[in-house]
Amino acid sequence: FQDINDDEIIGVKSTSIKFKENYKIFIGLCYFICILFLIILGFLGGSKIYYFTFLTFPVMHLFYQMTRFDKNNSNSCLIVFKSNNFFGFLVFLTLLAVNI
Numbered sequence: 001f002q003d004i005n006d007d008e009i010i011g012v013k014s015t016s017i018k019f020k021e022n023y024k025i026f027i028g029l030c031y032f033i034c035i036l037f038l039i040i041l042g043f044l045g046g047s048k049i050y051y052f053t054f055l056t057f058p059v060m061h062l063f064y065q066m067t068r069f070d071k072n073n074s075n076s077c078l079i080v081f082k083s084n085n086f087f088g089f090l091v092f093l094t095l096l097a098v099n100i
Helices: 004-010 023-044 049-054 056-068 074-082 084-099
Strands: none
Touching: 023 049, 023 056, 049 056, 049 084, 056 074, 056 084, 074 084
């Protein structure tokens, strides 16, 4: 969403343009699918309750991103986009903590 105006000017068919009006629903759906896959990974991996306990941290981070995100503020878009690195790090720490 950070460069949605540029996408509209040059005619790019991006998901940010397609879901411009319902962006919170689209992003929430993407986050839900991500969380669902992480839960399935835990069940398939035979993880113990520790996995699901540690998984609350990445999930809370995604909820924090949803509250922080403002599509009309390009700085907010950039901050949330960059914080995805931290989300990946939290997932990595979750997997590492369970498998030690």
